[in-house]
Amino acid sequence: MATERSEGAQSTQRPGRRPDGGLATIADVAKAAGVSPSTVSYTLSRKRPVSAETRRRVEQAVAALGYHPNAGARALAGRRSHILALAVPLRTDVYVPVMMDIATSVAVAARKQGYDVLLITNDEGPDGIRRLAASGLAEGVILMDVELDDRRIPTLGDLQAALIGMPRDPRGLSCVDNDFQAAGALCADHLADLGHREIAFIGYAPGTYQRHAGYAERTLAGFAARAKERGLRFLHRPCEGTYEGTAGALGRILSDRPDTTGFVVQNEGAIGPLLSLLRTSGRTVPEDASVIALCPERVAEQYTPALTAVTGSATELGRIAVEQVVSRISASARGEQPANELVLLTPALTIRESTGPI
Amino acid sequence: MATERSEGAQSTQRPGRRPDGGLATIADVAKAAGVSPSTVSYTLSRKRPVSAETRRRVEQAVAALGYHPNAGARALAGRRSHILALAVPLRTDVYVPVMMDIATSVAVAARKQGYDVLLITNDEGPDGIRRLAASGLAEGVILMDVELDDRRIPTLGDLQAALIGMPRDPRGLSCVDNDFQAAGALCADHLADLGHREIAFIGYAPGTYQRHAGYAERTLAGFAARAKERGLRFLHRPCEGTYEGTAGALGRILSDRPDTTGFVVQNEGAIGPLLSLLRTSGRTVPEDASVIALCPERVAEQYTPALTAVTGSATELGRIAVEQVVSRISASARGEQPANELVLLTPALTIRESTGPI
DNA sequence: CGACACGATGTCAACGCTAACAGTATGGAA
DNA sequence: TTCCATACTGTTAGCGTTGACATCGTGTCG
Numbered sequence: 001m002a003t004e005r006s007e008g009a010q011s012t013q014r015p016g017r018r019p020d021g022g023l024a025t026i027a028d029v030a031k032a033a034g035v036s037p038s039t040v041s042y043t044l045s046r047k048r049p050v051s052a053e054t055r056r057r058v059e060q061a062v063a064a065l066g067y068h069p070n071a072g073a074r075a076l077a078g079r080r081s082h083i084l085a086l087a088v089p090l091r092t093d094v095y096v097p098v099m100m101d102i103a104t105s106v107a108v109a110a111r112k113q114g115y116d117v118l119l120i121t122n123d124e125g126p127d128g129i130r131r132l133a134a135s136g137l138a139e140g141v142i143l144m145d146v147e148l149d150d151r152r153i154p155t156l157g158d159l160q161a162a163l164i165g166m167p168r169d170p171r172g173l174s175c176v177d178n179d180f181q182a183a184g185a186l187c188a189d190h191l192a193d194l195g196h197r198e199i200a201f202i203g204y205a206p207g208t209y210q211r212h213a214g215y216a217e218r219t220l221a222g223f224a225a226r227a228k229e230r231g232l233r234f235l236h237r238p239c240e241g242t243y244e245g246t247a248g249a250l251g252r253i254l255s256d257r258p259d260t261t262g263f264v265v266q267n268e269g270a271i272g273p274l275l276s277l278l279r280t281s282g283r284t285v286p287e288d289a290s291v292i293a294l295c296p297e298r299v300a301e302q303y304t305p306a307l308t309a310v311t312g313s314a315t316e317l318g319r320i321a322v323e324q325v326v327s328r329i330s331a332s333a334r335g336e337q338p339a340n341e342l343v344l345l346t347p348a349l350t351i352r353e354s355t356g357p358i
Numbered sequence: 359m360a361t362e363r364s365e366g367a368q369s370t371q372r373p374g375r376r377p378d379g380g381l382a383t384i385a386d387v388a389k390a391a392g393v394s395p396s397t398v399s400y401t402l403s404r405k406r407p408v409s410a411e412t413r414r415r416v417e418q419a420v421a422a423l424g425y426h427p428n429a430g431a432r433a434l435a436g437r438r439s440h441i442l443a444l445a446v447p448l449r450t451d452v453y454v455p456v457m458m459d460i461a462t463s464v465a466v467a468a469r470k471q472g473y474d475v476l477l478i479t480n481d482e483g484p485d486g487i488r489r490l491a492a493s494g495l496a497e498g499v500i501l502m503d504v505e506l507d508d509r510r511i512p513t514l515g516d517l518q519a520a521l522i523g524m525p526r527d528p529r530g531l532s533c534v535d536n537d538f539q540a541a542g543a544l545c546a547d548h549l550a551d552l553g554h555r556e557i558a559f560i561g562y563a564p565g566t567y568q569r570h571a572g573y574a575e576r577t578l579a580g581f582a583a584r585a586k587e588r589g590l591r592f593l594h595r596p597c598e599g600t601y602e603g604t605a606g607a608l609g610r611i612l613s614d615r616p617d618t619t620g621f622v623v624q625n626e627g628a629i630g631p632l633l634s635l636l637r638t639s640g641r642t643v644p645e646d647a648s649v650i651a652l653c654p655e656r657v658a659e660q661y662t663p664a665l666t667a668v669t670g671s672a673t674e675l676g677r678i679a680v681e682q683v684v685s686r687i688s689a690s691a692r693g694e695q696p697a698n699e700l701v702l703l704t705p706a707l708t709i710r711e712s713t714g715p716i
Numbered sequence: 717c718g719a720c721a722c723g724a725t726g727t728c729a730a731c732g733c734t735a736a737c738a739g740t741a742t743g744g745a746a
Numbered sequence: 747t748t749c750c751a752t753a754c755t756g757t758t759a760g761c762g763t764t765g766a767c768a769t770c771g772t773g774t775c776g
Contacts, residue, residue, distance in 0.1 A: 023492060023494065024492075025731095025732055025733085026732065026733060026734095027732080027733095035755075035756085036755065036756045036757075037732090037733075037734090037756090037757095038733090038734075038735075038755080038756070038757080038758090039754090039755060039756075041733065041734060041735085042734095042735090042755090045734085047734090047735085048735095048754085048755095049753070049754070050754075050755085051753085051754065051755090054754085054755080066488075066492060067492070068488075068489055068492035068493040069493060069732080069733070070434070070493060070494050070731085070732050070733070071430075071433065071439065071493040071494055071495040072429075072430045072431070072432070072433030072434035072439060072494060072731080072732080072733090073430070073434045073731070073732035073733040073734090073761090074430070074493075074732080074733055074734080075429065075430030075433070075733090075761095076428070076430035076431045076434050076731090076732080076733070076734090076760095076761045076762065076763085077732075077733040077734040077735080077760080077761055078733075078734055078735085078761090079734090079761075081429065081430060083476075086477065088458075088461075088462065088465075096454060096455040096458045097454040097455070099458060100446075100454045100457060100458055103446075103477065104446065104479055104481075107446075107477045107478070107479045107481070108479055108481045111479075111481070111482060111486075116476055116477075116478075116490075116495065117476065117477045118441075118474055118475065118476055118477070119444065119461065119465045119474075119475045119476070119477050120465070120474075121462055121465045121466055121469075123462075123465070123466045123469070124469060128469075130424075130426075131426055132474075134381060134382075134424060134425070134426035135426040135427060135428060135429040136381065136428050136429055136430060136762095137429040137474065241660065242660060242661075242662060243633075243661065243662040244662050269660060272630040272631075272634075273630075275601075276630075276634040276637075276638075279634075279638075280634075280637075280638055302599065302600060302627060303600075303601065304600060304601040304602050383761095383762055383763090384762065384763065384764095385762080393725075393726085394725070394726045394727075395726095395727095395762085395763080395764090396725080396726065396727080396728095396763090396764075396765075397724090397725060397726075399763065399764060399765085400725090400764095400765090403764085405764090405765085406723095406724085406725095406765095407723070407724075408724075408725085409723085409724060409725090412724080412725080427762080427763070428761085428762050428763070430761080430762080430763090431731090431761070431762035431763045431764090432762080432763055432764080433731095433763090434730095434731045434732065434733085434761090434762080434763070434764090435730080435731055435762075435763035435764040435765085436731090436763070436764055436765090437731075437764090494732095
């Protein structure tokens, strides 16, 4: 019973298989199309012109045989693997769904450029990246969630790389990140525009600031600077992403600054508790208090009321990182010095139901 | 300024590089060790015995040159790519951090067996899997979050696969999944043991049951069966994972069955709201009401009070799936018919603060 | 003392593709 | 007419490994 499926498959002539059971090769296609193997290769790679008629015959043969070039042979002969490595985050305490979105968008963008994506964990340590480079398995690497002093950076060697996140010293590197300063400023502006004057910034756990996580520091700095410009009074309260942590932070905020009407939340875990606590403390959102979050759309939309939020685009991050490595790879293949790009993506403010005029 | 890093790297003799700038090959290692290339190959693959002295010399040369076998050449000559494909979920409404955990554990387990992991999105459609098979890029594939009638299954052809999740018809396939029936039963048992008699099961959104998601149905069935055995009265309430949805569900539960003292929650999104709502309705957890969740440890621990929960092991799922594909691949390489395994992982009950005797 | 097994190593032909090099027409310019 | 550019297409030598086959001592047994 267990063998049914595969026997069924083997008895039929599957696409991509020759009568002898092997996969179709470029030579099979060449024979079927009545051309030479190299013509098939050139037809598929478009690296040299092919007459319309030849192209037609080759493409038909390819389709008929279900031909796909053998990846190993292609890598060996062409000295390019058509594979990009994607290094997952060092820590998993960051908001994970975003990482999944980034990973997916990297994979999709890479495919569009003819690359596949290899997953590499930090489990293997620096050797992992070295191994991929030395074995020619990956042509380049994308580092996700790069920290200020990311320990993966020194191990890159001359592997072409793109970093998602901004290290302290980006010289000689290509990086893309959300513009967290702009995100912070956007929050300040929105609340100021609505007439709020006393704001509380509910941040990440103290540990996040102590280890100088770039995104946390930069968001706060951007917010603080713009708040000052706009004449806002504000309080920054680090906060564990738990009910109790949030309750403590909110309690101190309301006793220190009872007139606070605007809340900026960056800590995902604090959002739910904050909304509950405001509700139980008799404050209606957005009538009595405005809440603006720094979080993905998905999260902002799941709450009641739906949250006004400043959001970076995970998809863009992935797409641009792929563009960066690919462009570095081709520059380096042309013998040129790859350009080092620093791209900061401007986040978007989406006004929903949780903010209003005071 | 931007060129500093790479110039620095190029001026030194990097490991893995020959004087001419290319990567070290097996021939270089052979020359350095004074043996033939095949001896180097055999030394590294351990496919035939090598004298201690020869091994020493080869290993030293490998280290000195920073040699790593060229992946493309290895794949071509050995007809094995040493790569496994990992197909990410079709939908992303499932609890994503668990997916990330699974992906990570797949990558780690694969490395232990000498495999690398290629990420494949459903973006390319069925062709993606076909392409990987036909190009010999992947030797096998792991499908994550498999649905009852998963449309990726028919496209597998004779690619060796392992499924995470249980399809309706697992014939001819290897699958691993959490035993959701057991999970449901565990919840019923725990509450029964504590003396609860009136239970509410707060499930997923109605749509989840309508499309017959296996995990949702099986959990409920397992719970219902055991509840009946233990003489429990219970109510099943599908529920959107929002504050309002939960409020609605809870309201109806409390009006229909005011004596309800036990709550089982499977919907992640409903947990936070449920706890808030119980609190505001004047019920203390666990004194007045016990709450048991079906969720990952991470989630259970983040609430106040910490949740008693039934949890499956994402890490195990990944590890076993890798074992399954790898064993199928080697069976098929030996010309044997791969065995079709169905593994159900028994979930664990962790008692925390949210449940207590009535 | 020859035969033979056995352990240790070497030789070399694939593996399937790419790309440099080398044609072969055809048409226009000299 | 000859020469040359243009537009295609074919030939072929690798790419770096693997693994079947061959070789060569050494020790053992009849």
